[in-house]
Amino acid sequence: MDNRHFYEPRGGHGLPRDPLRAILGPRPIGWISSRSASGIANLAPYSFFSMLCDKPPIIGFSSIGEKDTLANIRETGVFAYNLVTRRHADAMNRSSSPAAPAVNEFEEASIKPAPCTIVDCPRVADAPVNLECRLVDIHQLSDATGTPADAWLTIGEIVGVHIDRAFLHNGMFDTAAAGIVLRAGYAADYFEVGPEAAFSMRRPTD
Ligand SMILES: Cc1cc2nc3c(=O)[nH]c(=O)nc-3n(C[C@H](O)[C@H](O)[C@H](O)COP(=O)(O)O)c2cc1C
Incomplete structure (x- = not known):
């Protein structure tokens, strides 16, 4: 028997659970705050999330x-990213509950908001990092045949960065000390990044 499991996603994976989220992970969590035009604050986690470019900085x-x-x-046209660390994991999870648009999810999840500096949007006051963003594009995803998916990629330029100085050591953001939480494969799976996960490797061109 072939020792590699091969499948075409259109035909099903043939496993008890879809393995792709477990393979393409752990993923950073974009804990996204926003505000409706009528002023209601909103907060929710999104792990189909990444940094897409650094010059200009785009997520x-x-x-x-x-x-x-x-x-x-x-x-x-604006939103903020809030870094999820172990301290906020439960609050992040609570903020994923489906809530009516009229509900302030900062209040629902007992999270203190603070105003952004550049954009008109709330941020999580005590998250170690907040990134203020302006909308670049909202792109409806499609499959390879061009059939539209019920999925929208929201792209934003980072226009303001807040960093808690407690996590700046010799001017460098200390990823390992922050206790960053990542989304893993199946329903309840997460990882917390700690110093034991770190190793160094220079690029051949460096
Ligand atoms: C860790 C985590 C990651 C999530 N990632 C996504 C995601 O990438 N895309 C998505 O549509 N929903 C995702 N969800 C579910 C949303 O957070 C959830 O539907 C939420 O109610 C959306 O809130 P909103 O309607 O206020 O935007 C995720 C939930 C959790 C707990």
């Missing part, structure tokens, strides 16, 4: 279906 995340975060960003 993006995918909304599977039209959610409040997407609707708010369409309306206001």
Whole structure:
């Protein structure tokens, strides 16, 4: 028997659970805050998320279906990213509950908001890092045949960066000390990044 499991996703994976999220992970979590045009604050985690470019600094995340975060960003053109660390893991999880657009999810998840500096949007006051973003594009995803998916990639330029100085050591952000939480494969799986996960490797061109 071939020792490699091969499948074409269109035909099903043939396993008890879809392995792709477990393989393409652990992933950073974009804990995205936004505000509706009428001023209601919103907060929700998105792990179909990544940094896409550094010059200019651009991040993006995918909304599977039209959610409040997407609707708010369409309306206001701004959002903020908040770094999730172990201390905020439960609050981040609570903020993923489906809530009506009229509900302030900072209040629901007992999280203290603070105003952003550049954009008109709330951020998580005591997250070690907040990134203020302006909308660049909302792109509806499609499959390789061009059939539209019920998924939207929201791309934003980082226009303001807040860093808690407690995590700046010799001017460098200390990723290992922050206790960053990553989304892993199956329903309840997460990782916390600690110093034991770190190793060094220079690029051949360095
Ligand atoms: C760790 C985590 C990661 C998530 N990632 C995504 C994601 O990438 N895309 C998505 O559409 N929903 C994702 N969700 C679910 C949303 O957070 C959830 O649907 C939430 O209610 C959306 O809130 P909103 O309607 O206020 O935007 C995730 C949930 C959790 C707990």
